[in-house]
Amino acid sequence: MSNKVINKISELSESVLATTDFFLVDVEIKGGDIPEVWVSVDGEERGVNMDECADISNEISFLMDAHELFSGRYRINVSSPGLDRPLVDRRQYPKNKGRKVKVKYEQGGEDLRVEGTLQDISEQGIIVEINEQTTVTLPFDDLVETKIIPSFK
Known part of the structure; x- marks a missing residue:
């Protein structure tokens, strides 16, 4: 997937996160018949819970649809980076x-x-x-x- 799409998803994600106490860690797109968008978010004081991930996912997905980033179906997964992921921020x-x-x-x-x-x-x-x-x-x-x-x- 092009860096242009990843950069746009990053931009949209940061706009959603600007109203929360979370920040964007990473955006990945994994290929396949149906692209999977992985958005990692974290907080300075605490981690993000499942309900917050679902809310953030819905908002990002709405913006991605409005910007027509994918011509067909896609999946979006919003989560904390997890312990196995390096600290990047x-x-x-x-x-x-x-x-x-x-x-x-x-x-x-x-x-x-x-x-x-x-x-x-x-x-x-x-x-x-x-x-x-x-x-x-x-x-x-x-x-x-x-x-x-x-x-x-």
Whole structure:
């Protein structure tokens, strides 16, 4: 699917989300006989629940139909990114403070990895506590991928 369609869906989604406390994380279109539009949304303070996803989906779908983005049928799925998805927006970090993370980052042209607890977040980057004596400060510009490690306590 063209980037033009994805960009338009992103634009429409952001207009819907502007009236909520959520923000757009990603838009994907998966091919097939009936295209599937996947819209991931998140909140700075909390996640999005199923009823909110349904409301957002209805509004985005209405706008997509009005703009005639697809000539035939399509499916739309609105959801939170889920724990298996990397954090891609700086606004996702604060609510995950204190959680275990796996971070890939680049430093001096070298790809590195660190695992620990997301200790703090600033305008410039994150601090990951590897153990009681060791922390590492990582600028946002160096981050390649940050994933939450689920904890089932």
